[in-house]
Amino acid sequence: MSSTVAPKIVLYWLEQSKAHRILWLLEEIGLKYDLKIYKRENGLAPEELKKINGLGKAPIISVEDPSLSPEPIILSESALITEFLVSNYAPQLAPPPSDLKANLRYKFYLYYAEGGVFQPLLVHHILDMVHTASPFFIKPVVGGLLSQLKSRWLNKAYDDHLGYVERELEGKKFLLGEHFSGVDCLHSFNWQSLEKLGALNSQRYPRLMEYWNGLQQREAYKKAQEKVKGHKALL
Amino acid sequence: MSSTVAPKIVLYWLEQSKAHRILWLLEEIGLKYDLKIYKRENGLAPEELKKINGLGKAPIISVEDPSLSPEPIILSESALITEFLVSNYAPQLAPPPSDLKANLRYKFYLYYAEGGVFQPLLVHHILDMVHTASPFFIKPVVGGLLSQLKSRWLNKAYDDHLGYVERELEGKKFLLGEHFSGVDCLHSFNWQSLEKLGALNSQRYPRLMEYWNGLQQREAYKKAQEKVKGHKALL
Incomplete structure (x- = not known):
């Protein structure tokens, strides 16, 4: 853990999207998080998601962790979210840095x-x-x-x-x-x-x-x- | 530079593929490299490429750099190749680690x-x-x-x-x-x-x-x- 204070995490989850794997990852790590569920509109991601990070694609996470940054960190791209969560909160889910x-x-x-x-x-x-x-x-x-x-x-x-x-x-x-x-x-x-x-x-x-x-x-x-x-x- | 001895790099370049951006990156960094050019067969990557790393997708690079690894490093996925080349041979092409x-x-x-x-x-x-x-x-x-x-x-x-x-x-x-x-x-x-x-x-x-x-x-x-x-x- 990067800090003794638990980070405040929000997962923006869209139905029928790649967000589901990040939900699973959060459960694997055992992190607490708020889950915000979005519905598709005519098969597409709702415009509302664009307010979160400009791109409007799910998943997005927001992480408040003063030990990492004074401002909330807003991330999209599932692989980046995976890399970030693992490296900061679950290094056991990646190979040892020396290898x-x-x-x-x-x-x-x-x-x-x-x-x-x-x-x-x-x-x-x-x-x-x-x-x-x-x-x-x-x-x-x-x-x-x-x-x-x-x-x-x-x-x-x-x-x-x-x-x-x-x-x-x-x-x-x-x-x-x-x-x-x-x-x-x-x-x-x-x-x-x-x-x-x-x-x-x-x-x-x-x-x-x-x-x-x-x-x-x-x-x-x-x-x-x-x-x-x-x-x-x-x- | 990770070493004072220049690394031995081979770029496996396929026509009409994403390999071209890695060729450009190598030129930006100013690294020496061997260029192996492959042609498409009926619009597809040739089976020959599979011999290099099993996956058979271009680009692939092979890097011999004893300061990093005793064995040659074979990499595919353009973004991984970019990350690897920049972090080892051109850190000025990425933000400072502290930011x-x-x-x-x-x-x-x-x-x-x-x-x-x-x-x-x-x-x-x-x-x-x-x-x-x-x-x-x-x-x-x-x-x-x-x-x-x-x-x-x-x-x-x-x-x-x-x-x-x-x-x-x-x-x-x-x-x-x-x-x-x-x-x-x-x-x-x-x-x-x-x-x-x-x-x-x-x-x-x-x-x-x-x-x-x-x-x-x-x-x-x-x-x-x-x-x-x-x-x-x-x-």
Whole structure:
């Protein structure tokens, strides 16, 4: 802990967004926080969120901790929030600073949460939106077109990323090895969404599925689910 | 410099990829490096790249620097490469470690390069691919459908992100203020691609365009362009 006085934390949580992994992380760390729940408007984040930090994307956290800064710290970008919370309040959820190799691996996964499989996942959602919105008389042709794009680009992208993580998990319990860390929370959004889309399954990626099933058994994960009961957490 | 002996650096550069910003960064820092140029195969990264680090995405760098590690360090993810090169070889391209607020801003932009406007940009490219691939008899209907999606989702996403950076640049010369930093290189891929797509223009985002035009006048930027002459650097 950076201070003996508990920090005052607010999490701005939006339904069906990446905010859910930060809620889970706060539960893993055991920090106290206020939870502010926002609803989507026509599928989009409400304009109200822009008042918090100008960008208007969830999650956002506000941290009041005089031992770090005289002013409240307002952060967006889930990976930055993860890095910040872990480094200040839960250093046990990152590799020891002396281990360069492990730290570069940790940082790789911090960046890779948005830089990797999330990108084809986003494209997948948008292609499905195109298909759903197609008028009935072109739906079959559009469907064929999207199938081509999926088999040419999307499946290759999934294979590249999921295949990579599947190989990386060999002999490991968590992304970094024996110990649960901040990046295990951070990547959960991807696994949950990909499982729902059928791209992540135990036939093709058995280790990844076993790992992901294990994460969902954690007490903190269940507590996070409980906190937003009645809201749709993920895509 | 972390050592008096120059590090041995290899940049694995793929045409039409995000690798170009790392080439520019190496020129800004003035580091010596070997440049390995890869071509796309049917629009995709060649399988050969997977031999370097298993993931097969460009850019990748390999750094041999005994003052840091007895083994070569192999890194992917442009933002991690930027953070690593700046922190070890060009600390002047990041805020001073004592300035928490400026450092969180720097880190925000490190994460935001993939987490922000790149995402609608990727969707834009894919939607254009869908349109191009449509058979002539459904092209008008598909075009109408994509226009709807663009006006409903894509333009909103562009406005959110570009509008945010436009406001952030008020009174600043670079993303972080008076001084050029690693994140100015890192975000260049987005500006270049968005300008080409017409989403970034001086009518709507005058400060951002002025900033981006200024970056392209830098000697190191021109040198990076020169190094890969004859290859298509960007999307």
